[in-house]
Amino acid sequence: MADARFYDRAGPFSLAELVDAADAEIAGAPPSILEFSDVMPLAEARADTISFIDNRRYVEAFRKCEAGAIIVAPGHVALAPPAAQLLVTKDPYRAYAKVAQMFYPAPPISGRSGGQTGAAPSAQIGERVTLMAGAIIGEDCVIGDDCSIGEYTVIGKGVHLGKGCRIGPNCTLICCTLGSNVVLHTGVRIGQDGFGFAPGAEGHEKVPQLGAVIIEDDVELGANSCVDRGTGPDTIIGAGTKIDNLCQIAHNVNLGRGCLVAAQVGISGSAKLGDFVMIGGQAGIAGHLQIGDGAKIAGKSGVTKDIPAGMTVAGFPAIKATEHWRNLAAIKRLRKD
Amino acid sequence: MADARFYDRAGPFSLAELVDAADAEIAGAPPSILEFSDVMPLAEARADTISFIDNRRYVEAFRKCEAGAIIVAPGHVALAPPAAQLLVTKDPYRAYAKVAQMFYPAPPISGRSGGQTGAAPSAQIGERVTLMAGAIIGEDCVIGDDCSIGEYTVIGKGVHLGKGCRIGPNCTLICCTLGSNVVLHTGVRIGQDGFGFAPGAEGHEKVPQLGAVIIEDDVELGANSCVDRGTGPDTIIGAGTKIDNLCQIAHNVNLGRGCLVAAQVGISGSAKLGDFVMIGGQAGIAGHLQIGDGAKIAGKSGVTKDIPAGMTVAGFPAIKATEHWRNLAAIKRLRKD
């Protein structure tokens, strides 16, 4: 699942080691696979990998899953595919988090192995690239022609930049791929962990974030804005989209092309926005929503439902702007009665 | 227009080169000026510069404009001053953006030419200045006596600091002038591009931001706050104003003296605030508004209209606070009926 450019995988691990990490009971098929090499989503898992199910929406993928081992709750055991060894636990998401942590132990946050400033020997640096003082280019990076990399900016290992990117000072770029002519202003943070935990009374367990950030051509990001990397799928910002200062783009967000996002906007995890969406300052968009092409979201709105293409919304919860203004007028009349 | 301390101008360019960049048709006076040296606003333009009009509010300045060339929409051609060569296009703002980009090609984001840590040889450093490890002072900077410049802070070329400023670690200061006794906490971003684009279906064209930031004496800015530079006019923060963490001050904002701005506030472009304005946390102020002296804006308010001096407002859209509380009471009664 995880891109080898960015992630070093540990293992393989034996079934016993996985059972121990997951704090689970064994069930299902008799053990045939001796070693496991990776964690995988249900639909992509192979015989030498382990997967999990914690949501009944995925029962069909579970029935057909080819993983050698699957972490499941007791209620799903009866629906398991016959060849899978089952790791049974009351909290499969938490158990998955522990197992995934074992395969992907956390390195230093930049993903680099330490050491030097400047460009790593294994990095490929294009023509006419300007590295400002203190810029760090990690192992195996590819930096296109005519890029400038700002002072004290840290680029983690395996990051690719297209041509003509202008990266400001004091930025961090981890687990990401940038197209051409991307502009990152000062203090931009790309590719850090998303906010993913398996919550629980005994502590919130970190779920390894194994995706990346893909930023297409001609994107611009304002000072101190943040784009978290995906959980497995990627976080994507479409070509020509412009984002102002202090914005938050959470994991797995998919922003279309040509969007304009004003300052201090927050877009929650897995929201999917179409092309040429406009978002006013300090607006927020809840997780997993679909926002259609050309939608306009007024400043300070709080979007809690899907928005069809072309609609203008306002308020919190955000509704069609014309209805929002009528609500405000109705409240005003009420007060004056 | 642009301060030579901060901006290196390219050119001169021929009329043919300008027409080509603007993707425009030529009209108006027969060509007399052979070379153009700069872009200028209508009211300041001279014979060897090029200007533009994209808003009917500026028709009077357009009629009297002394620019050698002006970018106009077809509907404004008839009103043009007789001596100007006209570059006619459906989207004059976009054409201006392209021409201004030619005169002011984007350097590395800090505006420095590369190279060294420490202070550039051409910088003037006062008495008893402390440069912490990794601090960078750009070409032609002037740093007043008794300043301390934090670790890994980057000061771009031409920046002036008065006496006794305390600049935290990991800050960036570009295209700005600071008075005396200014305090910038960690991660503050001053002087980066404002969010200025000529929008369009074929892509949003960057409008070069050619102004500066002026921060007067005794101002304090909290961690990770951002102040964008002006588009041509400057962004100004008046003496004694204190701004908390994670605030956004957009291009051309003019904040008066002695204001108190709590955390996560956003002030949109060209808003003009008087003296001793108080703003609660997470409030937002829309663009181009006028806020009078001594106004108080409650936390989380969204200000969408001008506010007279001394008024206290609350809510979103922000209204007089007393009316806002009556609205809330009216809604509560309604629910209980």
Place this chain on the structure above:
Amino acid sequence: MADARFYDRAGPFSLAELVDAADAEIAGAPPSILEFSDVMPLAEARADTISFIDNRRYVEAFRKCEAGAIIVAPGHVALAPPAAQLLVTKDPYRAYAKVAQMFYPAPPISGRSGGQTGAAPSAQIGERVTLMAGAIIGEDCVIGDDCSIGEYTVIGKGVHLGKGCRIGPNCTLICCTLGSNVVLHTGVRIGQDGFGFAPGAEGHEKVPQLGAVIIEDDVELGANSCVDRGTGPDTIIGAGTKIDNLCQIAHNVNLGRGCLVAAQVGISGSAKLGDFVMIGGQAGIAGHLQIGDGAKIAGKSGVTKDIPAGMTVAGFPAIKATEHWRNLAAIKRLRKD
């Protein structure tokens, strides 16, 4: 009051010097103490320290105060303890600010004395610690085993980290103590001054922030989030609490264990939150509130009152979520009538 690990105290100062700094009139007991060594809260003050009262809630502590000198308003003189010399002024908080500034003159913002990258000779660095390129560890720091410290991260003097902390690039840690297994993502700002001023028409006077930040085990903070240090008491983040990107935690906040705080949340000064509180994105909490264990605060809410344990609230001002939904329904019906 202030922890000597973080703060260098100046002085002692004579009564005359204090009177001069405070711009006050002398009253009360005849001068017996010749030199003063520190500022102290009323309840902790000793004979060689100076304290202040500016709020009638503290009259009982004032009556019993053992400070050698106390800054008071004229209306409190009659209630003074008999042994204290009184510095009488109309604005005791402002006078205190001036006196405290004299005892605690502001150093460079990182609190370091300048100079080197890498670890200071007086720092104690544990086993298997990774210092990435450009990491700075200040004087007298203690860094536990197995920590990694990111590129260009600046750790001020006296900071303690437990074992296994992962600190990202471009962070700043000042005046703080971290437990074990703390994760700070890129650009996190810990321990800078809180937003504390004695306001006034002649300028807002800085009140020295003399507390620290205490971050317990297993806390995680997202990119570009900020935690200000306490004014005298400390800012505390309880074990296992996870905070997303671009959040603001103000001075003296006390966050319990196991809280989950989504992106762009702001928590104002001296708010006290219980354990396992959940806060949605962009919500704000006003100062000095008490939020009970297990409370849930919906995204974008503005909390203006205490919340009992276990309650779910929403809206601005935040009320019980079920009432909030009924309000919204009532407004909608009203509009349609």
